[in-house]
Amino acid sequence: MVKKSSGFLAGAAAVLIKDITSEFRTRYAINALVMFSLVTLTVVSIAIGRSNLNYDLAAAFLWVIIFFSAISGLGQSFIKEEEARTIYALRLYANPLAVFAGKFIFNSLLLLFLELIFVPLFFILLAVECGNILLLFLVILLGSLGLTGATTIIAAIIAKASVKGALFAVLSFPILLPLLVAAIGATEIAFSGGVFADAVRDLKLLVSYPVIMMTASTFLFEFIWNE
Amino acid sequence: METQNNRRNTKMNFELRASDISKSFECLPVLKNITFEVSAGEGLIITGANGSGKSTLIRILSGLNRPTSGEVIFSADGNIVHREDRRLYYSLVSPDMQFYEELSARENMIFFIRIRGMQSPDIEMNEVLGRYGLQGRGNDLVKSYSSGMKQRLKYVVALLSKPEVLFLDEPTSNLDEAGLELVDAICEEQKKRGILVVATNDKRDFKYGEKIIRLSGRGSRSTD
Amino acid sequence: MPGILKYILLISMSAVIILVWIMDPPQSTLGDISRIFYFHVPSAWVAVLAFAVGMFNSIGYLRKREMKFDIRAAASAELGLMFCILATVSGAFFAKKAWGTYWNWDPRQTSIFVLMLIYGAYLALRSAIDSEERRAALSAVYSILAFITVPFLIFVVPRIYDSLHPSNTVVNAGGKIQMPPPILTVFLVSLVCFTIIFFWLYGLQSKINIYLRNKKRAV
Numbered sequence: 001m002v003k004k005s006s007g008f009l010a011g012a013a014a015v016l017i018k019d020i021t022s023e024f025r026t027r028y029a030i031n032a033l034v035m036f037s038l039v040t041l042t043v044v045s046i047a048i049g050r051s052n053l054n055y056d057l058a059a060a061f062l063w064v065i066i067f068f069s070a071i072s073g074l075g076q077s078f079i080k081e082e083e084a085r086t087i088y089a090l091r092l093y094a095n096p097l098a099v100f101a102g103k104f105i106f107n108s109l110l111l112l113f114l115e116l117i118f119v120p121l122f123f124i125l126l127a128v129e130c131g132n133i134l135l136l137f138l139v140i141l142l143g144s145l146g147l148t149g150a151t152t153i154i155a156a157i158i159a160k161a162s163v164k165g166a167l168f169a170v171l172s173f174p175i176l177l178p179l180l181v182a183a184i185g186a187t188e189i190a191f192s193g194g195v196f197a198d199a200v201r202d203l204k205l206l207v208s209y210p211v212i213m214m215t216a217s218t219f220l221f222e223f224i225w226n227e
Numbered sequence: 228m229e230t231q232n233n234r235r236n237t238k239m240n241f242e243l244r245a246s247d248i249s250k251s252f253e254c255l256p257v258l259k260n261i262t263f264e265v266s267a268g269e270g271l272i273i274t275g276a277n278g279s280g281k282s283t284l285i286r287i288l289s290g291l292n293r294p295t296s297g298e299v300i301f302s303a304d305g306n307i308v309h310r311e312d313r314r315l316y317y318s319l320v321s322p323d324m325q326f327y328e329e330l331s332a333r334e335n336m337i338f339f340i341r342i343r344g345m346q347s348p349d350i351e352m353n354e355v356l357g358r359y360g361l362q363g364r365g366n367d368l369v370k371s372y373s374s375g376m377k378q379r380l381k382y383v384v385a386l387l388s389k390p391e392v393l394f395l396d397e398p399t400s401n402l403d404e405a406g407l408e409l410v411d412a413i414c415e416e417q418k419k420r421g422i423l424v425v426a427t428n429d430k431r432d433f434k435y436g437e438k439i440i441r442l443s444g445r446g447s448r449s450t451d
Numbered sequence: 452m453p454g455i456l457k458y459i460l461l462i463s464m465s466a467v468i469i470l471v472w473i474m475d476p477p478q479s480t481l482g483d484i485s486r487i488f489y490f491h492v493p494s495a496w497v498a499v500l501a502f503a504v505g506m507f508n509s510i511g512y513l514r515k516r517e518m519k520f521d522i523r524a525a526a527s528a529e530l531g532l533m534f535c536i537l538a539t540v541s542g543a544f545f546a547k548k549a550w551g552t553y554w555n556w557d558p559r560q561t562s563i564f565v566l567m568l569i570y571g572a573y574l575a576l577r578s579a580i581d582s583e584e585r586r587a588a589l590s591a592v593y594s595i596l597a598f599i600t601v602p603f604l605i606f607v608v609p610r611i612y613d614s615l616h617p618s619n620t621v622v623n624a625g626g627k628i629q630m631p632p633p634i635l636t637v638f639l640v641s642l643v644c645f646t647i648i649f650f651w652l653y654g655l656q657s658k659i660n661i662y663l664r665n666k667k668r669a670v
Contacts, residue, residue: 007344014341018327018334025329085325089384091291092324093314094342153596157589163579170575174568175596178603209603216599220592223513226293227585253583254668293584 011095015102019077023110028080033073033114040065041118045125058128059187063180065118067147068169070111074151075168077103078159087159096225097218100152104214107148107155115140131193139190139199142206143183149213150175156224179209239304241267241316241391241421243288248297250283257283261297263440267391270414270423270435275442281426282323284442285396288424289319301392315343316421318390320381322397328370332361332380335369339384359383360405374401382413391421398425398432407431452651460647467641477634484548487541489638493645495538495563500649501531502566505573506598509591519657521587522664524594525577526656530649532570539563565604569597 023029044061053061081087090099119140123130130136151172158168186202196203244264250257257280265271273281286292288299290313301308301316308316326335333352356365359379369377378401385393398410414435417423425435433439471489478485505527512520542560543553554560576593580586630638 007341010344011342014338018330018338021334022327022329084328085323086327088291088319088321088324089326089339090342092289092317092319093339095311095314095344098342150596154593157576157593160585160589161576161579162581165579167575167579171572171593174565174572175600177565177568178600178607181607205603205607212599212603216596220595223588223592227588253581 008095008098008101011098012101012105015094015099016105019102019106020109023106029073029076029110030113032076033069033110034117036072037065037069037114037118038121040068041121041125048126053126053128055128055188055191056184058126059184059191061126062119062122062187063143063184065122066111066115066144067176067180069114069118070147070151071169071172073110073114074107074148075155075158075164077107077152078156079164082159091225096222099225100156100217100221103155104148104152104217107152108145111144111148112141115144128191130191132190132195135194135196135199136187136190138203139183139186139206142203142210143179143186146179146183146206146209146213147176149210149217150179153213153217153221153224156221160224160227178205182206182209239267239391242300242302243392243422243424244300244302245288246297246300248284248287248294248299250280250287250292250295258287258294258442261440263438265422265424265438267421268418269437270418270425272433272436272439273424273426273442274428274433274439277428279442281428281442282321282396284440285319285321285394285424285426286323289317289394290314303391315388316391317394318385318388318392319394320378320385320396320398321394322400324381326369326377326380326384329368331366331368332356332372332383333365335380336384336387340387343388345388355383355387359409375403375406378402379406379409382409386413389420390417393417393421393423395423395425395427397427397429398435399427399429452654456647457651460644460651463640464644464648467637467644470637471641474633474637477630477638481549484545487545489641491538491541491545492638493642494534494541495559496642497645497649498531498535498538498563498566500646501527501534501653502569502598504653505531505594509594512587512591513595516584518583518587518664519661521591522660523653523657524587524591526653526660528570528573528594530652530656532567532574534649535563535567535570539567562604573597 044065078087081090122128151168154168154171154175157171158164161167182202182205186199186206189199189202242264243266246262248261249259261284263271273284275281283292287294290299290310301313303316326332327338330338333356336352336355352365353362356362359382361376361379361383364372364376369380372380393413395410395414398414399407402410414423414425423435425432427433467489471486476483476485477488505524508520508524508527511517512524539560542563546555546557546560547553573590573594577586577590580589
């Protein structure tokens with residue numbers, strides 16, 4: 001009986017379900033994400049007081065907070081497996097790409113869940129108005145996928161480093177810079193009530209960035225995984 | 228079901244061959260020129276002092292680490308099995324390997340069944356757990372398990388897939404008398420199904436294998 | 452490096468240095484400060500070239516798993532960072548004189564700055580990993596990942612601010628070379644010299660890294 005490697009989707013789903021169950025019971029990542037974004041938002045809100053924010057400044061704040069929250073929480077995905085020494089079983093038994101896909105979807109869901117709490121609070125506390133909510137919704141969705149697309153593979157690299165510290169932010173920032181610039185640009189257009197046609201340039205990047213990152217990750221992930 | 232049983236019964240010849248394996252960490256040699264082969268029905272014992280590279284050799288054989296030079300070949304009926312497919316044939320019980328503490332034993336089992344891409348778990352889990360002395364504890368979180376119970380659970384998970392090659396690193400650590408008997412039975416059964424590789428320092432465990440490799444730390448070895 | 456090449460380099464580099472000072476400055480409106488162009492642009496070019504060399508070595512390592520590729524990748528990153536700093540600093544002096552401030556987030560300033568961040572991140576990652584093979588593989592993956600983002604950067608950076616860079620120095624908008632022949636000649640010779648110097652240093656740095664590695668191995 002020759003066995004064949006199969007069940008990519010089943011494997012990815014298993015990793016996703018396992019991570020969600022773990023997260024529900026321990027709340028490691030979500031606590032870090034929510035608390036970090038709340039603290040930062042509070043600081044910004046107190047600092048600007050009652051003055052009105054420009055659209056460009058508000059858009060920059062929104063993404064800077066999302067970026068650093070993501071950095072504070074999403075790194076755990078692989079570090080936890082390494083520290084709890086569950087990584088060996090995973091490496092021995094799982095299809096590497098299924099693990100990557102499961103972790104990527106889990107991180108994306110986690111970040112979107114955070115934004116569900118954080119973005120309304122952002123509007124309430126900073127008194128920003130949004131002219132085109134549909135565009136903002138799309139930008140946040142695409143931007144988050146790009147963010148997790150790049151940070152998931154970087155988190156896998158970090159998990160193998162002996163000194164972790166601030167490495168996650170240091171490695172992520174140069175790679176995420178184009179995505180952040182485009183996301184901030186498109187968010188500014190959404191705030192000021194621009195139409196989709198105004199943001200086409202940014203949206204193109206926001207769509208192609210996650211696609212390219214995922215493609216690169218499928219090639220590169222196994223090199224990290226087998227280390 | 229019957230055809231599957233027949234296929235299982237018509238014995239395939241599995242062979243695990245290590246040729247000239249060396250491994251060094253940061254230029255420090257740990258293993259040097261290890262060569263051997265084991266086929267289905269045989270057990271291999273790897274022994275040696277602490278730090279002589281037993282666990283490293285197990286990791287290299289199971290594909291978790293890459294050797295610095297040399298290669299490990301696993302073949303089924305003469306056909307070489309690809310690196311990516313080996314995970315379907317191998318199982319490992321090792322102190323390095325831990326379970327998800329925040330999940331129950333049953334959830335851990337389901338997880339490992341699914342990531343290995345095995346068909347729907349048609350086994351009765353309570354029954355399996357009972358056979359390994361964990362009856363009634365399937366829904367408890369692994370966090371609450373004693374180290375001996377965790378060791379038993381490792382056997383449960385490793386044997387779910389009826390592996391053709393079973394790697395055991397310190398197989399009897401943390402086990403009580405009943406646990407030791409269980410390991411005896413598991414090893415007997417494994418050799419009927421395929422290959423058994425055991426890394427141990429416990430003389431008691433030497434009976435599991437016919438071939439023995441002694442690692443002496445500084446790279447040399449003897450085989451008989 | 453062959454000895455004859457060293458002499459050619461000595462002569463041509465000396466000629467460039469002398470000519471840069473006796474010829475008219477490349478941009479008459481900016482005056483003497485624009486002479487920096489002969490050294491600034493080649494430094495920036497070498498910083499980018501080192502990035503590409505590093506990526507090819509990274510791919511080489513992942514394919515062949517030979518340590519020499521990793522050693523070369525590290526050498527090119529170390530040199531790349533150095534040339535990056537040279538280009539940034541010389542550019543900042545030029546910017547102060549020509550545009551009034553040291554830093555303007557001009558597209559090319561932004562690009563070279565991001566390149567510096569990437570080199571910094573790459574070297575930080577290397578120093579954070581103990582195991583040699585693991586360091587080689589992980590930093591190779593990171594350098595490829597960073598290289599993939601470069602097209603996005605080119606796409607996104609120019610519209611942060613309009614360029615202040617003298618746009619018609621080397622190649623004008625239509626892609627035509629627009630420089631008086633003597634200036635162009637000296638510039639091209641300087642570019643070639645910098646490139647040769649880079650590969651020379653790169654060979655030496657690789658040798659040094661191999662030597663240090665063997666010394667560590669002997670201990």
